[in-house]
Amino acid sequence: MDQQQYQQIEDQITPPTPYVKNVLKAFLIGGLVCTIGHAFTYFYIIFFNFTETTVGNPTAATMVFIAALLTGLGIYRKIAQVAGAGTAVPVTGFSNAVVSAAIEGKTEGFVLGVGSNMFKMAGSVILFGVASAFFVALIKLILVTMGVVEW
Amino acid sequence: MKKMVVAIFLIPVFLIGCNQEQTIEVKDSNEEQSETVKEVIRNSDEIYTGNAIFIEDQLLVAVQAKPWLDYKKRKIEKKLQKEVEEQFPDLEVLVSADYKLYWETQKLLDEGDEQKVSEEVEKLKKLAKEET
Amino acid sequence: MVILFKTKPSILACGSVAGPEERKSVFYSYFDAVVEDERWNQKTNEQGQAKMIQEACEIIMNKANLKNLDIDFFLSGDLVNQMTPTNFAARELASSFIGMFSACATSISSLIVASLLTELSASEYAIAGASSHHNATERQFRYPINYGGQKPATAQWTVTAAGYALIGKHNPSLPSIVAGTVGKVIDYGEVNPFHMGGAMAPAAFDTITAHLKGRNQKISDYDLIMTGDLGKIGLKILKAMFAQTGAQQNELDVFRDAGAEFYGEDEAYLAGASGAGCSAAVYYSYIEQQMKSGRYKRVLLCATGALLSPLSFQQGETIPCTAHAIEITME
Amino acid sequence: MIFLDFFFAFLIGGIICVIGQLLMDVGKFTPGHTLSILVVSGSIISGLGWYQPLIDLAGAGATIPITSFGNALTQGAIAEAEKHGWVGVLTGMFEVTSSGISAAIVFGFLAALIFKPKGKAN
Numbered sequence: 001m002d003q004q005q006y007q008q009i010e011d012q013i014t015p016p017t018p019y020v021k022n023v024l025k026a027f028l029i030g031g032l033v034c035t036i037g038h039a040f041t042y043f044y045i046i047f048f049n050f051t052e053t054t055v056g057n058p059t060a061a062t063m064v065f066i067a068a069l070l071t072g073l074g075i076y077r078k079i080a081q082v083a084g085a086g087t088a089v090p091v092t093g094f095s096n097a098v099v100s101a102a103i104e105g106k107t108e109g110f111v112l113g114v115g116s117n118m119f120k121m122a123g124s125v126i127l128f129g130v131a132s133a134f135f136v137a138l139i140k141l142i143l144v145t146m147g148v149v150e151w
Numbered sequence: 152m153k154k155m156v157v158a159i160f161l162i163p164v165f166l167i168g169c170n171q172e173q174t175i176e177v178k179d180s181n182e183e184q185s186e187t188v189k190e191v192i193r194n195s196d197e198i199y200t201g202n203a204i205f206i207e208d209q210l211l212v213a214v215q216a217k218p219w220l221d222y223k224k225r226k227i228e229k230k231l232q233k234e235v236e237e238q239f240p241d242l243e244v245l246v247s248a249d250y251k252l253y254w255e256t257q258k259l260l261d262e263g264d265e266q267k268v269s270e271e272v273e274k275l276k277k278l279a280k281e282e283t
Numbered sequence: 284m285v286i287l288f289k290t291k292p293s294i295l296a297c298g299s300v301a302g303p304e305e306r307k308s309v310f311y312s313y314f315d316a317v318v319e320d321e322r323w324n325q326k327t328n329e330q331g332q333a334k335m336i337q338e339a340c341e342i343i344m345n346k347a348n349l350k351n352l353d354i355d356f357f358l359s360g361d362l363v364n365q366m367t368p369t370n371f372a373a374r375e376l377a378s379s380f381i382g383m384f385s386a387c388a389t390s391i392s393s394l395i396v397a398s399l400l401t402e403l404s405a406s407e408y409a410i411a412g413a414s415s416h417h418n419a420t421e422r423q424f425r426y427p428i429n430y431g432g433q434k435p436a437t438a439q440w441t442v443t444a445a446g447y448a449l450i451g452k453h454n455p456s457l458p459s460i461v462a463g464t465v466g467k468v469i470d471y472g473e474v475n476p477f478h479m480g481g482a483m484a485p486a487a488f489d490t491i492t493a494h495l496k497g498r499n500q501k502i503s504d505y506d507l508i509m510t511g512d513l514g515k516i517g518l519k520i521l522k523a524m525f526a527q528t529g530a531q532q533n534e535l536d537v538f539r540d541a542g543a544e545f546y547g548e549d550e551a552y553l554a555g556a557s558g559a560g561c562s563a564a565v566y567y568s569y570i571e572q573q574m575k576s577g578r579y580k581r582v583l584l585c586a587t588g589a590l591l592s593p594l595s596f597q598q599g600e601t602i603p604c605t606a607h608a609i610e611i612t613m614e
Numbered sequence: 615m616i617f618l619d620f621f622f623a624f625l626i627g628g629i630i631c632v633i634g635q636l637l638m639d640v641g642k643f644t645p646g647h648t649l650s651i652l653v654v655s656g657s658i659i660s661g662l663g664w665y666q667p668l669i670d671l672a673g674a675g676a677t678i679p680i681t682s683f684g685n686a687l688t689q690g691a692i693a694e695a696e697k698h699g700w701v702g703v704l705t706g707m708f709e710v711t712s713s714g715i716s717a718a719i720v721f722g723f724l725a726a727l728i729f730k731p732k733g734k735a736n
Contacts, residue, residue, distance in 0.1 A: 026635035027628040034627025037674030051251040057713035068721035072729035080431025085634030100429035102722035107327040128650040136661035137691035218618035222671035428731035
């Protein structure tokens with residue numbers, strides 16, 4: 001049996017990715033996570049001195065905290081199995097990546113384990129966030145200097 | 152689950168469909184000023200509610216744009232700022248579409264103590280300038 | 284490729300130990316010991332795994348009435364960095380030790396080597412087997428335990444378990460090893476690390492076919508052909524491969540897979556169990572006991588292993604796989 | 615009206631997650647690749663000046679998804695570049711902050727103090 005024949009058998013038997021179901025679940029749960037976040041923005045605006053411009057930070061921090069707690073309790077992983085991108089894309093997913101790696105590294109101590117493991121998965125997000133911010137700002141500066149666009 | 156999804160999408164369509172009246176409230180002793188500022192706000196179709204506070208030489212206008220037009224609320228804010236400034240060249244005007252200012256001005260409408268209102272308006276102006 | 288063991292070394296005793304999660308296994312009642320704490324009350328998962336291996340070996344020695352020094356060879360492996368849990372367990376065991384790595388096929392490759400040593404009379408008592416630890420292995424090969432990644436239906440759950448067998452001279456009243464096949468490394472280009480069954484099925488097919496050909500046997504000569512950890516989907520693929528080469532339905536019924544059956548129908552484990560400890564714990568508990576009781580007279584155990592590393596996967600390599608088979612009879 | 619506000623948070627947040635799911639399922643990207651792509655997209659959209667309107671429309675629906683991380687960093691860098699020119703592009707990198715990251719670091723550290731990973735399927 002050659003590779004091509006095998007590929008056929010494998011494709012036939014392997015259950016297909018449930019695209020529609022996955023997308024729907026990601027939409028509903030991802031939307032729900034953002035709606036919960038939105039409730040926190042109202043909470044911080046009404047009860048604290050935050051405006052719509054400044055409320056982003058405390059909201060994100062709160063969501064990160066909740067996700068850290070759920071990660072530690074092992075609940076986040078179970079929700080994520082259903083939600084897929086619905087829990088990976090929100091900032092809670094970033095928190096989950098950092099916290100789960102940190103907990104995992106504990107047996108190697110706080111410096112070699114927790115410290116250096118923490119960004120094992122989230123590190124690429126930080127790299128590409130900072131690098132793309134740099135290049136976008138640079139391109140914008142060049143375009144402004146050339147007079148193509150305004151600030 | 153499908154029914155729930157459909158419902159979630161239908162309610163907003165329904166809400167957008169029935170356009171409610173604008174509610175604009177003003178805190179001022181001067182009837183003429185009140186009417187003028189109401190008129191200016193009413194001319195902006197994008198706004199569904201607003202509060203205006205006159206205190207000493209200050210005018211604080213806090214408005215809320217219709218949610219589906221929120222994406223351009225910074226432009227709405229700027230446009231209204233210009234229009235209000237034209238009507239009240241002697242006053243120090245601040246127009247904001249921020250919910251925080253709308254919420255706080257709502258509470259100020261019934262506040263009797265002038266001193267307190269003045270302090271609060273100062274505080275809100277400072278808050279509105281913060282960026283992070 | 285096929286090795287015949289003329290002296291028919293026997294499996295004198297078996298020891299299997301499993302973790303707390305494995306209470307849900309359908310093979311649970313066959314295990315010798317199950318522990319409450321997944322770290323075996325040790326500080327780290329890796330130490331826990333070493334403890335688990337030691338415990339399995341101690342069970343064997345107790346059953347056979349042997350002491351540490353009676354064991355001539357210890358042949359074993361696991362999936363964690365350079366097999367440190369096994370190495371540390373071997374340090375405590377103090378017998379001659381060869382660490383073996385065929386990923387999840389180590390349960391059989393170690394048995395083949397132990398049988399060879401016995402055949403050569405180089406060993407009187409040899410312990411062979413393998414182990415895996417869920418937390419230690421998942422962390423090594425995939426993501427941290429609490430990381431929320433969505434696993435597809437083809438993904439498998441690494442078991443926490445160890446299975447070991449004591450190999451010695453032929454004893455007619457015990458299951459005996461008559462032949463073994465050392466598999467080639469087969470790579471059909473699968474790249475998805477969450478579809479091990481699909482990657483390993485061709486290796487199992489190749490080894491089983493080679494064994495049958497070398498021994499001049501048919502599938503129906505066996506009461507049971509049990510693969511290691513192909514999982515539910517991998518087993519279906521393997522059966523489809525044999526069906527395409529002309530096997531009948533009653534012949535296909537001879538095939539079973541330890542990984543596919545390990546957790547029963549519980550969907551939380553997706554396609555089933557995996558890990559070196561999965562096949563080892565099932566072979567060296569359930570299968571041994573079933574043979575002793577006379578239910579099976581001739582079985583072919585074929586453990587499969589995916590020879591990938593986190594590094595090879597990240598570098599975009601395909602997943603090479605192997606499978607080793609051993610034929611056990613009961614007189 | 616407040617219901618509509620929440621609806622937009624749900625809608626936009628949900629759509630961004632759907633894009634992520636499609637990248638993973640159809641594009642066969644790993645979660646790491648998917649999130650990196652989203653962050654870079656957020657940064658580019660921010661550079662075009664379209665991210666702020668999205669936040670104004672959807673609130674947390676736009677600030678909670680990881681794309682907002684790219685936006686926050688880019689806005690910081692652009693603001694510095696506007697103030698200090700060429701030097702600003704570089705110093706902007708040190709000025710920008712994201713509460714999400716600092717919070718994740720702190721809570722990650724605290725969680726490591728408290729919790730231990732447990733491998734249970736259900």
